[in-house]
Amino acid sequence: MPVRSKRAARRGAPLPGAEDHDARTHHAARATAGGRWLVLGKDGRLTAYGIAAQGLLRWTEEHPGGPRWTGPELIPVPHLTHLSVAQGADGFVHFVGRRAVPKDDGSAVDLVSATQFQSGRPVTEWRSFGNQHKEPEKAVRFGVPTAAVGASGTLHVVVRNANGSLVLRRETAGGKWQGWQDLKVGRLRDGAAVAVTTSGRVEVVAPGEGLAMRWSQSEPDGAFHRDQDIPFGHTPGSAVALETAQERVTYYWMDEATGGVVAYRPGTWAIPLGGSASNVPVAALRAVLDGYDCTVLAHRGHDGQVMLTACGTENEGGGVWWSPTGEHCAGGPALAHDAYGRVVLAVIGDDGALHIARQNREPGLALEPSVRV
Secondary structure (H helix, E strand, O other), X not given: OOEEEOHHHHOOOEOOOOOOHHXXXXXXXXXXXXXXXXXXXXXXXXXXXXXXXXXXXXXXXXXXXXXXXXXXXXXXOOOEEEEEEEEOOXXXXXXXEEEEEEEOOEEEEEEEEEEEOOOOOOEOOOEEEEOOOOOHHHHOOOOOOEEEEOOOOOEEEEEEOOOOOEEEEEEOOOOOEXXXXXXXXXXXXXXXXXXXXXXXXXXXXXXXXXOEEEEEEOOOOOOEEEOOOEOOOEOOOOOEEEEEEOOEEEEEEEEOOOOOEEEEOOOOOOEEEEOOEOOOOOEEEEEEEOOEEEEEEEEEEOOOEEEEXXXXXXXXXXXXXXXXXXXXXXXXXXXXXXXXXXXXXXEEOOOOOEEEEEEOOOOOEEEOOOEEO
């Protein structure tokens, strides 16, 4: 599958007609948000999210399909250290953040959440839903949350606790938080990845020592059960989960031993895909290319450059060929479809700004020159 980028032809070009970023107040992102931080709203507009020193940054397309964007808009969230983004089938975007408030005797750590109901509209008030640990020395070791939205709109939050176990908390569509549920494992590390299947079931994979642990629901909004461990270690924080067939999930991650990208479907062997990924999430998206069901993958290399490839869905074993995009990013790249079904690659550049490249009309997967939003 031909994969090409015209990034080098117009490196860092600003969006045509955009205001001079140096001539106005500019908020620089210091990191990307976790989860799928580039989302398509019900109104057909894309929104991207990043993390700044003062809180959440948001960029929103002015019209479906672009090319103009508004932002970056700063949504203050003091003391935010990490943020996970999850979108439900209703289009609502949920934010779950980890907050560490400095105190004289250390930091007070808790989790906070908010929701955006429509593209570009205000975000609800940020509310704390606590920390599983009451003891300050344990509470400060509470991990990085990962969020997913189930079939009925229930928000699922999984996080590593101070004991190295995975704990779960759910918020119903009516806004009521259930209690913490300990999934009873040990020696878990940060960086869980989640997938929501067509039926609304949630699956979770999390890195352990030399292996990956996996949980899934038998039915939407049901109880989580422990599945067989995956006997391959992956770099914490590098995994992404994608439904590649109805109710079947493929995981992509950076192999801890080789540093290359790996594809894994439960019940099969791990498939090495080459590349040289860093410890940020791989981006994965299903797309129709030249009439074929394909999977598009992007990862940030050790030199910070974004590499791109595409292959037939669930045919990674046929081989993939990584192409440099010329883009450099501060965190993991993001992939999404725009209102016209084009593949869109988004990165937060070394300059802290959002850069967008869209698929053009050429065969295969060819990207137009990126623009700085």
